[in-house]
Amino acid sequence: MSMDRRSFIKLTAVTGGATAIAACTTSNPENQLIRFVPDEDLTPGIAEIKNGVCPICRAGCGTTVRVMQGDAEVIRNGQHGVMTMSLAKKLEGNPSHPISQGALCPRGQASIQATYHPDRLIQPLKRRGARGSGDYQPITWDAAIAELVTQLDNIAGSGPQGLAVLTRPGASSRHDLFALFLEKFGAQAPIAYELFGDDVLRRASAISFGREQVPTFDFANARAVISFGADFLGTWGSPVSQMAGYAKMRGGRPGIRGTLIQVEPRMSLTGASADEWVAIKPGTEAVLAFGLANALGAKGLAQYTPAEVEKQTGVKAARVERLAAMLAEMKPAVAIIAGAPLAQVNGLSQALAVNVLNTTLGAIGAPGGLSFTPYVAPKRGARSLQTLASDVLSGKGTPVQALLIDGANPVHSTPPGWKVKDALAKIPFIASFGSFADDTSVMADLILPDHSALESWTDSRPESGTTKAIVSVAGPAMKPLHDTRATSDVLLDVAKKLKKPLAGMPDSFDAMLQASVGGDEPWGIATKQGWVEVKSGTRDSGLGTRSGSPEPRGASKPLPFTAAFDGEPGQYPFYFLPFSSQAFLDGSTAHLPWLQEMPDPMSTAMWSTWVEINPQTASKLGIGDADMVEIASAHGSIHAPALISPGIAPDVIAMPTGQGHETFTRYASGRGSNPVKVLAPVVEPETGALAWAATRVKVTRIGEPKGELIRYGGALREFEHHRG
Amino acid sequence: MRAGCWIVALGLAAAVSACTQAPPPADVFTPAHSSTASAVQDFFLIRPAATQPIPFPHKTHVEKAMLKCTETCHESVVKGPNAGIPSVKTCMICHDSIATDRPLIMKITNDYYKKGIDLPWQRVYGFTPEVHVRFNHAPHIRASVDCATCHGDIAHQTVAERNVNHTMGFCVDCHKAKKASNDCLTCHF
Numbered sequence: 001m002s003m004d005r006r007s008f009i010k011l012t013a014v015t016g017g018a019t020a021i022a023a024c025t026t027s028n029p030e031n032q033l034i035r036f037v038p039d040e041d042l043t044p045g046i047a048e049i050k051n052g053v054c055p056i057c058r059a060g061c062g063t064t065v066r067v068m069q070g071d072a073e074v075i076r077n078g079q080h081g082v083m084t085m086s087l088a089k090k091l092e093g094n095p096s097h098p099i100s101q102g103a104l105c106p107r108g109q110a111s112i113q114a115t116y117h118p119d120r121l122i123q124p125l126k127r128r129g130a131r132g133s134g135d136y137q138p139i140t141w142d143a144a145i146a147e148l149v150t151q152l153d154n155i156a157g158s159g160p161q162g163l164a165v166l167t168r169p170g171a172s173s174r175h176d177l178f179a180l181f182l183e184k185f186g187a188q189a190p191i192a193y194e195l196f197g198d199d200v201l202r203r204a205s206a207i208s209f210g211r212e213q214v215p216t217f218d219f220a221n222a223r224a225v226i227s228f229g230a231d232f233l234g235t236w237g238s239p240v241s242q243m244a245g246y247a248k249m250r251g252g253r254p255g256i257r258g259t260l261i262q263v264e265p266r267m268s269l270t271g272a273s274a275d276e277w278v279a280i281k282p283g284t285e286a287v288l289a290f291g292l293a294n295a296l297g298a299k300g301l302a303q304y305t306p307a308e309v310e311k312q313t314g315v316k317a318a319r320v321e322r323l324a325a326m327l328a329e330m331k332p333a334v335a336i337i338a339g340a341p342l343a344q345v346n347g348l349s350q351a352l353a354v355n356v357l358n359t360t361l362g363a364i365g366a367p368g369g370l371s372f373t374p375y376v377a378p379k380r381g382a383r384s385l386q387t388l389a390s391d392v393l394s395g396k397g398t399p400v401q402a403l404l405i406d407g408a409n410p411v412h413s414t415p416p417g418w419k420v421k422d423a424l425a426k427i428p429f430i431a432s433f434g435s436f437a438d439d440t441s442v443m444a445d446l447i448l449p450d451h452s453a454l455e456s457w458t459d460s461r462p463e464s465g466t467t468k469a470i471v472s473v474a475g476p477a478m479k480p481l482h483d484t485r486a487t488s489d490v491l492l493d494v495a496k497k498l499k500k501p502l503a504g505m506p507d508s509f510d511a512m513l514q515a516s517v518g519g520d521e522p523w524g525i526a527t528k529q530g531w532v533e534v535k536s537g538t539r540d541s542g543l544g545t546r547s548g549s550p551e552p553r554g555a556s557k558p559l560p561f562t563a564a565f566d567g568e569p570g571q572y573p574f575y576f577l578p579f580s581s582q583a584f585l586d587g588s589t590a591h592l593p594w595l596q597e598m599p600d601p602m603s604t605a606m607w608s609t610w611v612e613i614n615p616q617t618a619s620k621l622g623i624g625d626a627d628m629v630e631i632a633s634a635h636g637s638i639h640a641p642a643l644i645s646p647g648i649a650p651d652v653i654a655m656p657t658g659q660g661h662e663t664f665t666r667y668a669s670g671r672g673s674n675p676v677k678v679l680a681p682v683v684e685p686e687t688g689a690l691a692w693a694a695t696r697v698k699v700t701r702i703g704e705p706k707g708e709l710i711r712y713g714g715a716l717r718e719f720e721h722h723r724g
Numbered sequence: 725m726r727a728g729c730w731i732v733a734l735g736l737a738a739a740v741s742a743c744t745q746a747p748p749p750a751d752v753f754t755p756a757h758s759s760t761a762s763a764v765q766d767f768f769l770i771r772p773a774a775t776q777p778i779p780f781p782h783k784t785h786v787e788k789a790m791l792k793c794t795e796t797c798h799e800s801v802v803k804g805p806n807a808g809i810p811s812v813k814t815c816m817i818c819h820d821s822i823a824t825d826r827p828l829i830m831k832i833t834n835d836y837y838k839k840g841i842d843l844p845w846q847r848v849y850g851f852t853p854e855v856h857v858r859f860n861h862a863p864h865i866r867a868s869v870d871c872a873t874c875h876g877d878i879a880h881q882t883v884a885e886r887n888v889n890h891t892m893g894f895c896v897d898c899h900k901a902k903k904a905s906n907d908c909l910t911c912h913f
Contacts, residue, residue: 035842038811045805045860076840084811084842 033073034081039479042069042086051094051474051530053460054108055453056589058170059238060460062097062530063104065477066090072481075122088112088454088477094530098466099241107585108240110594115452115481117591119665120435122482125447131425134442134663141485144448145493151429152185153499155401160186162401164381164388166408168588169194171378171461173516174488177509178406179379181491184502188381190406191388195413195586195657195676196236199689200342204351209364211372216464217334219245220252221368224330226261226292226323227270228285228354230338234269234601235580237338238465246273259330261323263288264340266577266612266654267647269601278323279649282575282693283563284313285341286353288320292335293353295324298360332368333361340577340693344563347684347691352559374469374534375461384688385410386681389423402429406487411439412661412674413586415690416636417681433487436591438664450487455480457488459513469534471517473526488512559686566680567634567696574617576633576697577654578675584658590668599712600656603643607710609672610643612654613699618644626705631655633697635680638673641709642701653699672708757854766852769889774846777836778828779883786879789818793871793879805860809845812837848884849875857911867902 045068052063070087073080091112093100100108114120124144129135139147155162163185165178169192178190198214206212217232219225219242232242249258262274263285271277280288291309294301306317327333337354344350363369383391391397403424414420424430424443432441433450441447450456459473488509495502506512514523517532526532565575580586582602583595590596599606611629613621623629629642631653640655648654660674682691757763765771785791794801796817800808816837819829836843851857864874872879876887888894899906 035844037813037837037840037842043800043803044808045800046803081841 034079036074036076036081036083038084040086042084044069047089048086050477051527052091052454052477053458053472053474053530054091054100054104054111055114055458056107056111057585058460058463059099059240059465060170060462060472061100061104061108061238061240062094062472062474063091063100063108064094064530065454066092067477074481075483086478088115093240096529097472097531098468098470099238099462099472101241101244103240103244105240106598107583107589107595110589110592110598111453113592113594114435115454115478117436117665119437119591120452120482121437121447121449122484124449124483127445131443131445134437136447141483144446145490145497147446148431148448148490148494149497151402151431152494156185156498156500158401159398161188161398163187163404164383164400164402165190165404165406166385166388166410167192167406168408169197169378171376171463173459173509173513174406175378176516177488177491177506177512178404180505181495181502183379184495184504188383189379191381191383191385192378193385193408193410193414195690195692196339196580197689198338198342199687200347200684201338201351203687204348204355205372207348208352208355208359209372212377213372213375214464215370216373216467217242217245217336217370218368218467219258220248222249222258222332222334223256223368224259224261224327224333225249226263226327226333226335226357227274228289228335228337228350229264229341230336231268231270231580232336232338233273234582235585238462241465259326261326265575265649265652266579267602267645268579269582271647272602276323277647278315278319281312281314281649282340282577282652283344283346283350283565285337286346286350286561287312288315289335289337289350289353289357291320292324292327293357293360295321296328296357296360298356301356327361331361332363332366334358334363334369335361336370340579342684343689343691343693345682345684345691345694346560346563347689348686349559349561371467373462373464373466375463377463385414385420386418386683386688386690389414389418389420392423392426393419400427402431403427405430405432405434405440405444407434407588409438409440409588409664411443412664413657413676415679415681415692416677417679433490435484436665438591439662442663448487448490449482449484451476451480451484454478455484456486457509457513459516470531471526471534472531473513473517474530475527563694564682565694565696566682569696572633572696572698574651574653574697574699575693576631576675576678576695577652577693578657578679579654581656581658584656587658587661587664587668587674590658590661590671591665593667596667596671602647603645604711604713605643605709606712607671608708609640609656609659609675610709611640611699612645612648613642614648614650614652615644615646617650617653617699618642621699621701623699623701624705626709627701628703628706628708630700630702631675631678631697632700633678633680633695635695636678638675638678639702640673641705643709653697766854769891771886773886774848774884776845776883777843778832781882782878782884783880783882794865801861802865805862807861809847812841812843815843848886849890851890858913859911863904867904873898 048067050065050067052065054061054063066089067086068089069084071082072085072087074083091104091109093102093104095102123138124141125136126139128137165182167178167190182189201214202212205215230236233246260274261276262271263278263280264271265279265282267277287309290301290304291306294304306320309315309320310317335354335357337351341350358364358370365371392400410420430444431446431448432444433448434441435449435452454477456476459471461471492505495505517523517526518534522532582600583598584590596607611631613623623642625644626641628639631638655675657675659672661668663669678697679692680695682694683689684691797810797814798807800806812832815832823829851859874888878884878887896906
């Protein structure tokens with residue numbers, strides 16, 4: 001066979017190409033990791049729907065979890081590989097659940113990302129570097145539990161009061177187990193801290209109605225709702241059930257469309273849905289409530305004439321009269337107060353004033369009004385986080401020798417004046433059960449990572465949002481991906497392994513859950529539908545009998561009626577209003593990238609923080625859109641881009657909470673700024689709750705836009721149109 | 725001829741660059757091909773041949789052991805959209821006691837099953853994400869299409885090979901013949 005030069009080149013090219021291709025084909029990317037034998041028998045491509053309980057907030061929504069076969073990268077016996085297993089794919093609201101009613105808020109939807117997060121802590125860790133450095137070394141579970149047992153044994157000898165637990169508010173068997181552990185150990189009940197806690201509202205309900213609880217509102221049957229600062233369609237209370245009720249109030253009754261009046265100086269998502277937005281002077285909500293109650297015929301409030309209300313609140317007298325007439329005509333009507341009006345020095349007085357208005361409207365226990373869900377509150381210690389921090393720093397009382405942290409992140413969400421970080425640095429031993437390294441858990445000496453909510457037994461006892469007494473319960477939707485352990489099992493294990501084992505602890509967490517719903521039959525229902533109604537007898541179902549009265553009874557000292565703000569008005573001319581972020585709430589969900597990229601419904605801003613400034617104020621201060629500004633109080637200063645918004649009063653500066661974490665995974669660390677860091681350490685005197693809306697600030701332009709304000713949409717169209 | 729040479733040379737360059745090019749970073753999502761070469765390969769239906777951990781004899785299991793495809797090993801196909809590839813657990817249902825003295829059985833027992841490691845079977849059929857085909861076995865099982873129609877005479881072969889190229893033409897011809905829907909959304913959704 002003869003071959004010319006051209007044919008030879010061609011042939012070489014073809015065979016060379018084939019060789020090159022063949023070389024590629026040997027490295028099929030499908031099988032670069034070893035594959036473990038699956039634990040479960042699965043049918044590929046067939047989805048199963050399981051029940052879940054949303055772990056994000058206290059509302060206790062029931063969810064459905066779509067579970068399908070998939071490949072997960074896991075570590076088994078120290079080997080990295082792939083395993084075929086059931087994996088949660090999508091979360092939705094449980095249609096049968098009385099709170100979520102088939103719906104789920106975006107934060108709940110995004111909570112699935114906590115399970116698959118690339119920065120999840122996947123095994124027990126022991127601190128190697130300095131506290132806060134984040135330098136940890138992996139250890140085994142046996143070593144981790146032995147370490148915790150040794151530390152607790154030392155405290156049990158020297159004084160069990162030296163053990164403290166810091167958690168988030170909310171009622172569940174997990175909280176009960178922590179409380180039981182501490183009780184048997186001989187320590188005080190857990191300390192619960194959350195920036196946007198409802199302690200003031202609970203105390204007001206206790207004083208007026210005999211129930212230390214957040215009320216449930218019957219929006220579906222109301223004709224008029226007046227809300228004082230409560231973002232009940234966005235972030236406050238039980239948003240999913242409140243939204244469902246609100247939808248019925250607006251469009252669920254042929255011929256009747258309920259009215260919403262929102263009283264707040266900065267337009268929230270709820271304010272944007274309202275028929276009327278009343279931009280009131282911060283801290284004077286009680287005066288308007290009394291003014292309305294007076295106009296509606298309440299006794300003993302004669303001094304609150306419309307003219308007087310106008311003088312104190314800035315709301316025009318004619319408007320007060322019109323609102324009162326509207327509430328008188330549109331029965332049933334109900335008033336709500338939550339959020340910033342309660343985060344004042346006079347917060348309790350403000351809540352009590354709204355209780356008086358509700359009593360005048362006849363809303364207590366009535367259809368279209370408010371009621372209280374039969375509920376057993378979790379046990380809480382007398383000590384607050386603030387007193388714990390100050391005691392540690394001053395060396396007063398029993399010194400705290402060990403602190404267990406379960407889900408709270410107070411280093412991020414307390415004002416600098418509380419010195420929580422300094423206090424943590426002085427506590428000899430800290431253990432955290434969290435799944436992520438955050439601003440607080442990075443101070444821990446030992447990290448015992450919990451399973452994610454989808455991998456464990458979870459339950460929640462909702463405080464409000466439904467009139468029934470229910471428990472939301474769900475088993476694991478999938479097997480654990482990593483070498484984590486359920487915190488409840490760790491606690492039970494430690495209780496047994498202590499030198500003096502704790503008597504009276506339940507055998508297992510499942511048994512405890514089963515007992516909490518009241519036995520086998522309700523347990524069967526609970527595991528089938530994801531929730532169960534708890535029969536009266538197991539829980540207090542009595543409704544409050546006392547009615548609201550202008551003279552608060554039960555308060556231990558005279559309550560301030562007028563708001564007081566930290567900062568000299570001459571030097572710090574603006575009221576500072578941090579508000580709960582639609583995506584991150586207080587910041588506990590800032591590590592979830594879906595929520596980082598979710599545009600804020602009011603400003604369309606994402607992946608950032610911003611400062612809302614009224615256009616008049618901005619032009620006076622020479623601040624342009626997205627210019628960098630400095631917010632300074634007597635306690636600190638932060639930088640953020642300005643967002644010029646007509647939905648805010650000229651003397652108020654607002655900022656969303658949730659960003660500005662020093663440590664909180666790759667998505668939230670060092671992103672944006674944290675408004676809590678300029679807050680004054682002022683508290684509501686009766687409850688000790690942080691008065692986070694009682695600080696004054698000054699605003700200074702510090703420079704050109706730096707590209708930090710990322711918006712999905714452009715400017716506000718309505719506002720541009722209005723400006724011409 | 726000169727133009728042909730250029731095409732071949734380009735193909736060669738593309739094929740070579742496919743090997744040398746680093747894979748795209750895993751955190752960057754792209755619906756397209758990872759490289760021009762992979763697009764070219766895909767266009768010419770050049771796909772990596774599956775390399776199996778053991779020369780699995782389909783023939784022995786079908787002819788000698790009289791096993792049916794859809795009853796023991798690929799039983800998921802009658803339950804859902806995918807046939808699935810059996811794990812080593814399925815092998816051990818029988819080979820716990822049958823033919824335990826054969827070298828290959830000893831290999832899968834000792835090297836895989838006892839270590840908790842599954843056989844790294846590679847897929848022989850399947851569509852790449854780029855072609856946007858979602859294949860569902862269920863309607864084909866309901867229509868009693870024989871496995872061999874799409875998978876060839878695999879029952880009488882040893883290691884599974886791609887006997888049939890699942891091109892769009894192949895699917896469309898059969899759908900036409902059997903009067904099944906040829907709407908785009910039947911397969912591309």
